[in-house]
């Protein structure tokens with residue numbers, strides 16, 4: 059144990075995801091040795107993010123205003139909405155520059171064992187958005203794992219009667235790999251998501 | 258990469274310990290087949306995986322790098338997967354060094370929401386009924402394997418599979434409910450009264466406080482689920498199923514220290530029917546009957562549930 063303030067910092071750092079007690083100690087001593095300006099900038103960034111950032115009232119993405127940049131952008135197609143689990147998935151998809159529609163951030167995936175059902179996610183908000191008739195296609199881009207798949211199953215069944223096109227991101231094989239090394243689940247999904255070759 | 262242990266070949270066989278690796282001193286490899294019950298994130302890309310194995314009971318092991326999309330292990334070490342594992346003994350937790358899929362149950366189970374929610378409750382029940390880690394639990398294992406197979410193949414209503422699993426799992430754990438003779442004095446049935454505390458149906462002479470009167474159809478269904486009489490179970494009506502699942506849940510709750518988290522999310526066929534009738538797709542022609550003992554059972558279940566919560 060270290061003296062109060064230092065131990066306090068180590069404890070706080072240790073609560074961050076992926077930071078064990080050893081790393082927390084290392085980071086704490088790095089901060090102690092660092093230039094005061096650098097540390098000040100870090101502290102400001104931490105407090106600012108909590109003060110300024112909120113969640114977009116339309117899509118649930120992180121936003122600096124009432125609505126996020128994407129929801130405010132008139133060039134983004136409001137008829138196509140991509141449903142993701144977290145804001146970081148929005149960032150990942152934006153990086154591809156493939157998608158020109160809008161998003162809906164659920165805030166996680168259905169996980170009964172963790173006590174997360176549809177009511178704990180932004181499902182009701184999605185239904186409200188769909189109800190006004192603007193959205194014609196829903197792309198479900200939840201994680202390609204068990205909980206993401208189950209969430210996709212749930213959403214697809216829920217929105218089907220509302221008469222819009224529902225698609226799921228194809229869960230493909232990693233590019234640059236050999237087919238024989240793919241696991242059965244990925245390979246199975248890749249079969250389901252196969253597409254027409256135009257010759 | 259961790260895969261390169263240079264251990265014995267990948268051929269699938271019976272579970273067995275396979276000797277120490279020369280250049281690793283105390284590291285020994287062993288092999289077992291199992292079903293993944295739960296996964297938890299560990300560090301940046303690893304997971305702690307809870308597996309119910311055939312020979313070693315319930316174990317917690319580490320899957321290295323399985324959260325990376327490039328991992329060949331990731332998809333094989335998800336809940337519901339039935340796998341053949343090779344493990345290396347570690348200082349605290351053993352580490353997965355090889356995985357082969359035996360049955361990818363998760364893929365079909367998560368394509369049906371009712372199966373997924375029932376299946377999740379099956380996994381959580383299996384974890385809770387195998388109280389001790391590394392305590393061999395072959396019967397629980399075989400029961401779980403059968404339940405997941407039934408769910409994946411859609412052989413029976415998912416809710417019935419869950420209830421059958423719970424009742425039989427409780428029996429294996431030493432809490433067999435009695436649906437024919439009196440649970441207290443063993444007087445021949447049929448009896449009308451049911452008591453969770455007494456462990457099943459009770460005669461009027463034994464009647465403890467807090468009994469309910471389930472319909473004879475519900476009692477017949479419970480008995481069929483316990484003994485594996487599927488023709489009878491499959492033919493049961495919605496009301497009997499509701500009553501039976503209420504009683505089963507109450508039983509389970511009574512025997513566990515704290516309630517099952519996933520149970521409240523289980524989607525019963527009644528709910529789904531109502532939904533499919535609303536959208537007019539599936540022919541859910543089942544008539545919604547008035548609840549009989551259901552409300553009573555539910556009240557009882559809630560009371561027990563609350564008591565358990567306070568204890569926890």
Ligand SMILES: [Zn+2]
Pocket residue numbers: 114115116117118119125126127128129130
């Ligand atoms: Zn937005």
Ligand SMILES: [Zn+2]
Pocket residue numbers: 439440441442443444459460461462463464
């Ligand atoms: Zn009696």
